[in-house]
Amino acid sequence: MHMIAASTALALSFRLLTSDPATRARRGQLVTPHGTIETPAFMPVGTRATVKTLHPDEVWDSGARIVLGNTYHLMLRPGPDLIREAGGLHRFMSWPGAILTDSGGFQIFSLARQAKVTEAGVTFRSHLDGSRHLLTPERAMELQLAFGSDIVMALDHFVGLPSERPAVADSTARTHRWLQRCIAAHRALDGPARGSALFGICQGGMEPDLRRASAAEIAAAEVDGCAIGGLSVGEPKEVMAAMLDITIPELPPDKPRYLMGVGSPEDLWSGVAQGVDLFDCVLPTRLARNAALFTPDGRVNIRAQRFRNQHGPLDPECDCATCARFSAAYLHHLFRSEEILGLRLASVHNLRFLARQMETMRSALERGTFAAAHAEFAERYRPVGA
């Protein structure tokens, strides 16, 4: 434990600055070899060594200080050897901030062909060329260390919805066994000394007792942070809230908590209220490419006729580089004309919108007004389907 703690200091430290008296929300700082991340924070997703359509300077200017890379994609193309040769993922994609990479497991189950889980790991065929691969907990560590990630994620086994309880129990137990192999491999590969922190992932499906047990297991493990996996996969919002309610109290207060795959404004606010520090999601950039832009009142579709001659900015309250410079009418024109610049200007806007939500949360936490700020947000913002 001492050795881990000592080397962990090299790779990552988490400082809890304040905790909200009325909720579980916390304000913290995550110190990585590539800068300090003020938490709670949202991580844009840079799947294939690029946050889609954006220059790294645009991602940085949106306020993001950490991005997520997908190990499944990067292991297949351009591959770990090439990224290592390039001096690591940060240099390859010219991103000055921190990088967290996932383990590859989630994409294998959703994208790869013929995925098959054994105790050893996951075998699958690449969706690109059909080539056969085996991803083990040890290989997941090797890959992410080759990328030079500041935060590497343990390989977990996620079974998706709907799943029978025995399948959830089985995959959750396997996730725990794999975590121990990840910890050992990360240590054997000198992860901490190489500036890499390791997060474990709790699973447990939508089964309260399995969730609680899994959270306790991750909490007891020698990891630098605790991620909550297997949520935001299609379950109703109340179910996610209930699962978080069970999970979070089991997690140690002095380690960062990362809720995977969450990125709608309303879920970010709720997640923070529940005690989450980190989030990632493709949502803001994927929505942007589909013409859906965030505003303080909810999402709008920029292709809608009403924007055709709106010569002011889409959101007069927005301080993003897009709203500062271009009109809603121009964005409308770019989307109607299918011009690539539109995808990018919309992505800049959506990322900045989420980053600003996080800034609002952090400053409310500093002033002890988080609950009021949350209510103010919820009063105005209309989620899709609400």
Next chain:
Amino acid sequence: MHMIAASTALALSFRLLTSDPATRARRGQLVTPHGTIETPAFMPVGTRATVKTLHPDEVWDSGARIVLGNTYHLMLRPGPDLIREAGGLHRFMSWPGAILTDSGGFQIFSLARQAKVTEAGVTFRSHLDGSRHLLTPERAMELQLAFGSDIVMALDHFVGLPSERPAVADSTARTHRWLQRCIAAHRALDGPARGSALFGICQGGMEPDLRRASAAEIAAAEVDGCAIGGLSVGEPKEVMAAMLDITIPELPPDKPRYLMGVGSPEDLWSGVAQGVDLFDCVLPTRLARNAALFTPDGRVNIRAQRFRNQHGPLDPECDCATCARFSAAYLHHLFRSEEILGLRLASVHNLRFLARQMETMRSALERGTFAAAHAEFAERYRPVGA
């Protein structure tokens, strides 16, 4: 004539700084209401109110100070009323430099359906929605003035290759009659006072005597500049050179000369040597989107295997924002992964490459070493097919 000259001074002035003793090349300055353009200059094409994939700052940073917009596209979407409402095309697309718009004719013949020429103008159906339109010389002026273009182009009649001599003679004569109607309409619409200069276009196909006569006709007209149309449409390079050789000497030395649709590095050098001041072409941005990048030795395809692990910049001599920041291996990865950022980084590179060619030409002209600089370029750069 006096009235035109007086109002022309408001819209545009051209200063000839130096002429090359060994060739027809000239170094000049084109002063527009939206800044001064050092000539010879290349104009990137912003067809639908955007230079494809690029932010206006990226276009500006490449060195471009004037871009071209396409009237055919803009008249159909978003339409002249909307652009006027937005405060003109410069504001709509947030471009701080100058704008030249074409007349719409060329795209009608290449893109629209059922294009039919009468003495009145061109009727056609939109390729977007099949709607019926009539573009007359007068309408071409109205549209471009609604856009707020610094330089508007007269409507010409271009018949393409191959064409029989009678068809070329007929369309060339019509181009001349239309030019007089454009001049009258531009004046009636207060074009010069509104900050708009008018260029005429000479045609004449590949018929030496028709070319010469057309050039003389444009030269005699009350226009602010002379464009050379109907070249770079598939004819051999020797034929284009021969036509320029016939055309240029007929044109007045004190007006800017614009060779339409030319944009390969070798053609820019040859065109300047022939006495051309302005060029436009989709080539650099279209090539970029197709993975073809300019280097001092010729075009390369960034998807080629040899770039897979080239961890240095694509062109170590290049000062573009892409080469300064990203490796050839990263560009290769983006193109192989079909990531949109690749299109943009390549477009930045190609535009900067052409802008730098123009800078090299201008500084060689200032030092009286243009012919040597041209030889040095030609010695190294291998054009496609050479």
